[in-house]
Amino acid sequence: MVEEEIKVLLIEDEDFDMRRVENTIKPFDNRIKIIDVVSDGKSALELLDKKRNAYDIVIMDFQIAGGLRGDLLIKKIKDFDTALQIIVITKMTVNITDYDFAHSLIEAGAFWYCTKYPGDIEEYIYQPTDFIMAIFNAYERRKLIKEKQKSNQKLNRNVEDILTNKKIVGISETANKLREQIARFANSNAPILITGSSGTGKELVAYNLHYSSGRKYENFIPINCGSIPDQLIESELFGYEKGSFTGADKGKPGLFEQAHNGTIFLDEVSELPLSAQVKLLRVLQEGEVEKIGRTEKVKVNVRIISASNRNLEEEIKEKRFREDLYYRLNVVPIHVPPLSHRKEDIHYLIDYFMSEFSNDMGKEMPVINEDAMKYLIDYEWPGNIRELKNLVQRLLFFDEKLIDSFIIETALGKKIQSTETILSTDGISFKSPEGILLLKHMERNFREKYFAYVRQRSESDSEAAKKLGLAPPNYYRMCKELGLK
Numbered sequence: 001m002v003e004e005e006i007k008v009l010l011i012e013d014e015d016f017d018m019r020r021v022e023n024t025i026k027p028f029d030n031r032i033k034i035i036d037v038v039s040d041g042k043s044a045l046e047l048l049d050k051k052r053n054a055y056d057i058v059i060m061d062f063q064i065a066g067g068l069r070g071d072l073l074i075k076k077i078k079d080f081d082t083a084l085q086i087i088v089i090t091k092m093t094v095n096i097t098d099y100d101f102a103h104s105l106i107e108a109g110a111f112w113y114c115t116k117y118p119g120d121i122e123e124y125i126y127q128p129t130d131f132i133m134a135i136f137n138a139y140e141r142r143k144l145i146k147e148k149q150k151s152n153q154k155l156n157r158n159v160e161d162i163l164t165n166k167k168i169v170g171i172s173e174t175a176n177k178l179r180e181q182i183a184r185f186a187n188s189n190a191p192i193l194i195t196g197s198s199g200t201g202k203e204l205v206a207y208n209l210h211y212s213s214g215r216k217y218e219n220f221i222p223i224n225c226g227s228i229p230d231q232l233i234e235s236e237l238f239g240y241e242k243g244s245f246t247g248a249d250k251g252k253p254g255l256f257e258q259a260h261n262g263t264i265f266l267d268e269v270s271e272l273p274l275s276a277q278v279k280l281l282r283v284l285q286e287g288e289v290e291k292i293g294r295t296e297k298v299k300v301n302v303r304i305i306s307a308s309n310r311n312l313e314e315e316i317k318e319k320r321f322r323e324d325l326y327y328r329l330n331v332v333p334i335h336v337p338p339l340s341h342r343k344e345d346i347h348y349l350i351d352y353f354m355s356e357f358s359n360d361m362g363k364e365m366p367v368i369n370e371d372a373m374k375y376l377i378d379y380e381w382p383g384n385i386r387e388l389k390n391l392v393q394r395l396l397f398f399d400e401k402l403i404d405s406f407i408i409e410t411a412l413g414k415k416i417q418s419t420e421t422i423l424s425t426d427g428i429s430f431k432s433p434e435g436i437l438l439l440k441h442m443e444r445n446f447r448e449k450y451f452a453y454v455r456q457r458s459e460s461d462s463e464a465a466k467k468l469g470l471a472p473p474n475y476y477r478m479c480k481e482l483g484l485k
């Protein structure tokens with residue numbers, strides 16, 4: 001491996017001391033290079049500004065003539081580049097037990113300091129081995145800081161990508177208010193409860209809250225409380241220790257532990273069984289998780305965002321949801337209104353999804369004529385933005401010429417007359433404009449409509465799964481595959 005050069009800027013106003021520094025590092029001059037020497041602080045800053053990234057380490061004499069020096073100079077150098085490491089040389093008379101002085105240097109940002117060498121005054125600036133070690137260590141520290149900066153930049157870019165992907169589209173007052181609430185509440189640690197009907201964008205709001213918060217580099221753990229069977233929910237959320245029950249041959253960290261320092265998103269929180277509600281309440285009160293089979297508790301720092309499309313106050317009346325838990329979760333309420341209350345967003349959402357999907361499919365973005373657009377705006381959208389998104393995706397499989405008439409005559413025309421018809425199995429055509437459909441496409445069409453039909457008639461995912469005779473996780477996965485989630 002070729003060793004990298006360590007590039008030094010020396011700030012020293014006495015030729016005699018400059019020579020002593022050069023002498024001290026001489027045995028390592030293949031690695032440590034003094035690139036420039038300046039005699040005052042102002043010239044040093046000018047040089048740093050002009051030759052950015054030209055140096056790894058600044059070695060500076062503390063007592064130099066001229067205005068800018070000492071702590072202030074150290075601070076200014078750090079302002080240029082926090083990764084730059086500074087080694088300070090002070091005069092011999094500085095008391096070697098003057099901790100306040102040492103502290104002020106470190107506070108200002110110095111990496112190390114040494115007093116001029118009392119012995120061998122002609123040759124060395126400081127005891128050579130210590131001096132050299134300090135330079136190497138300072139260089140390693142610079143490398144670590146640089147790497148950290150690079151990975152933070154990468155993380156930042158990832159977070160930006162996620163936020164772009166999860167953008168809240170719309171110009172309505174509702175959309176503006178949502179963005180404003182996200183900005184206002186993201187950084188508090190208070191639990192947030194997001195309410196609103198199905199498909200309005202609750203999950204989207206939760207993502208935006210996490211990735212706009214100080215927790216954005218930590219985990220965001222979404223969990224659909226309705227998709228985990230009752231008997232597994234506690235072990236999923238809180239984990240268990242090895243041997244805590246038959247079959248537990250390995251321990252398992254719960255989702256709360258995985259979300260440590262980050263955010264947990266309890267989607268469809270009304271589906272939590274009462275026993276898990278008690279435990280959740282305890283986590284909220286004490287910040288501790290009780291793992292199955294373990295006596296000590298595990299401390300967790302987790303921000304809790306929950307969402308529900310059911311009226312939780314009704315659930316409390318029916319004794320299906322704990323009132324004390326409700327107040328704990330609902331510290332900051334965010335309500336996401338249905339699409340029919342923000343019709344001015346419809347046009348924007350259609351354009352947005354059209355452009356996204358046609359981009360994915362490598363297709364030219366089709367234009368929807370005014371008449372068809374009017375249908376889309378007048379339509380009530382019981383499935384809200386999810387329904388709109390799915391419709392746009394479907395439209396893109398049509399030939400552009402047929403899109404408008406499809407909207408007006410087949411799909412929404414019928415839907416507008418009666419929301420019932422779209423949800424029943426009629427309206428499934430065996431043919432697309434291109435001809436007979438493949439069996440797999442036909443099956444997919446059927447499943448999509450059938451699943452939507454059953455879900456509309458169920459209070460929750462778990463109820464829909466039961467009606468379909470599916471295990472909830474399978475139901476959830478199939479919905480995802482069909483684009484219903």
Ligand SMILES: Nc1ncnc2c1ncn2[C@@H]1O[C@H](COP(=O)(O)OP(=O)(O)OP(=O)(O)O)[C@@H](O)[C@H]1O
Nearest residue numbers: 167168169197198199200201202203204309385386
């Ligand atoms: N304002 C918006 N801009 C862009 N996309 C949106 C917007 N609102 C919702 N969506 C998209 O619509 C779909 C449904 O949103 P989301 O899953 O957040 O709804 P939800 O309220 O959680 O629904 P459910 O109660 O059924 O779980 C997602 O694909 C989401 O990205």
Ligand SMILES: [Mg+2]
Nearest residue numbers: 202203267307
């Ligand atoms: Mg959701």
